[in-house]
Amino acid sequence: MNLIDVFILVAASLANIGIGLVLLLKNPSSAMNRAFAMLITALIGLSTANFLSTVVSAPNSEFIAVESILLFVVLQHTFFVLFANRFPDNRPNLSNKLIHRYIFFSLIVFLAGIFPGYFTSYTEENASIVLNPSPLIGLFMLHTITSIMIGIRILLYKHKHSRGLTRDQFRFVISASGILLFIAPISNFLLPALLNIKVFVPFAPIYPLAFSTLIAYAIVKHHLFDIKRAVARSVAYILSLGSIGLIYGGAIFLLSSVFISDNKIDSAERASYIILALISALLYVPTKKFFDKLTNRIFYRDAYDPEEFLDELNSAIVGNIELGVLLRHTTKVIQENLKSEHCFIEVLSTPTTPHKIIGVGFIDLDKTETEYILDSLSHSSKRVLITDQLGSGDSKLKNLLSSKNIGVISRLIPSEDQPTEPIAHLIIGTKKSGNVYSKQDVHTIDIISDELLIAIENALRFEEIQGFAAKLQAEVNTATAKLQRTNKKLRELDETKDEFISMASHQLRTPLTSVKGYMSMVLEGDAGKISKQQRELLNQAFVSSQRMVYLIADLLNVSRLKTGKFIIEATPTNLAEVIEGEIGQLRETAKAKKVEIEYEKPKNFPTLALDETKIRQVIMNFADNAIYYTPSGGTIKVELTEDKSNVYFKIIDNGLGIPKKDIPHLFTKFYRASNARKARPDGTGLGLFMAKKVIDAQGGHLLFESQENKGSTFGFCFDKKKHAAKKH
16 A cells, blocks of 8 residues: 555545535535535545555455446536536526436436446456446446536536636636546546556546645635635634644653653553643633633723724624714724724715714814814824824823813825825724723724725715705706696696687588588579589589588587597488498599599498498598599599498598508697698698597497508498497
């Protein structure tokens, strides 16, 4: 047995156990930490089995050792994949479904290897162990290759997408993994098993040592696993404990050998003394800590642990951003740790923040005394001023501070390189014990002054932001109130406008009806015979007056919609006749524009319960638009059809069409398509808006299709059953 190999194996195992244990204890719930700890365990088992396979001579023992190697290889590869999947931030790279399938595959391979002789067998002829040429060894090789490919691929992929320190960590983990997955298996397993070359097997203990060395270097140099501090403390404690135990044990061993004869003390007693010495070493640290606390209470009533003090202060600073709360909490922590009579922080006034003094205890300073102290401090080059250390030249200041029980004043200056005015003062009272402030106290106060400076600056900025937010909110409230008043006026104006439109529409409708009636009488010959030219002119005037009547009706309906007086009065309506009448009125207009209207009236068409007047407006609006927006020579097709459930009305033209960008806004109030505004500047944009309102109010559905420069289709459909006219 080579003692150097044993030493290397033990050293590597202890190093790996230490790293795995510290990582596991740091966060036992972490899947990455658990996987790494199990990987370390498998590695140690594999190294031990490799070592034993070289030192045992009995065939059965060597056979068991080789079988153990194969099992530990399966475990090593499995936990390597699980670790790689979670490294470095514990977030998985593979899906849970894929991981579960891989674990199941690994479990099958492991269970197959538990039974002796499935993977390997011993041949007496060559006195060697060989791999069995069976599907199981193929399964083992498949698991090995699959695991290496999956694990390395994950690490390389994450390495490629990592940056900075994490990229350096990946480099070392990949290097260490290469030793485990390539070099060690080739030299310790493949060469001996396939070619019976065992010359590299004695190097087996070196591989885990190399692995632990790389991982340890990455922990120290590149903060791998973020356990550098824990490892350093553990190593320091182990070294301290080992040194004490070595000194105690060595001293006892030497003393017993020199002063006590061999026949009076045997090896067992010496071992007992050494164990007792180690126990004493273990008890030394807690015993010392206990008596340190006890003596501090008796002899140093104002003693404190600077590290615990700073930790507590940091917690108070981190937990508060509001200035008043921050000052109260931090001064309380300082006063309790330094055991002073009082502690205050004076924040000097700024353009946005008033002068404040907040703290713990009581201090009696008037304005004159405060100004004198501040003036005296402005001429001092020291940042931390200790009252007891003031010389004879500052006797007046020293007497004033002593009378007010002020022991320390620290000026919180933003930059020492470029001296500026302080933003605050830390005022600490004299110690309750009567002791003076030591160098340790001054050093601690200097450290906490830096932390307080940053915290107060942040709090002041936060207050400034809050003040700005409050000011902004006030301005928003003022603007909102002004906007509400303006909106109220606009609503009043809108109501006035609606009233005017309603009144004007009513006033215009009566004379227009008279004009339209008289023109109709003249056209029918009631006033005598008229010429062809007179008839054409009167027809144009009649159509224009009719259009005006519909426009006034639209305006009235818009006004009624606003006031909630828009009412549908359903009566039995024959759509075929209504459409025929409205189209008949527009034929002269279409003829004048050289546009042809095609309409074939259905012979038998069901009577529906509809608001006939409003439906007439819709039909007239659709037809009128079709005529105006269809160029000369165009054709307008009017269709009225039915099926088992519905009736359909459509007006199809081959005119301007609607641009795609205008379609979403087409049926809103006062909106007109861009090309329609150019073709007909006098439009109102109310026709389509009211048409949709009328159709929706009667439970129908608007029909619309359009393509720019190819024409449009407007219409509606009604459910026959829902709108069936009641028989009297």
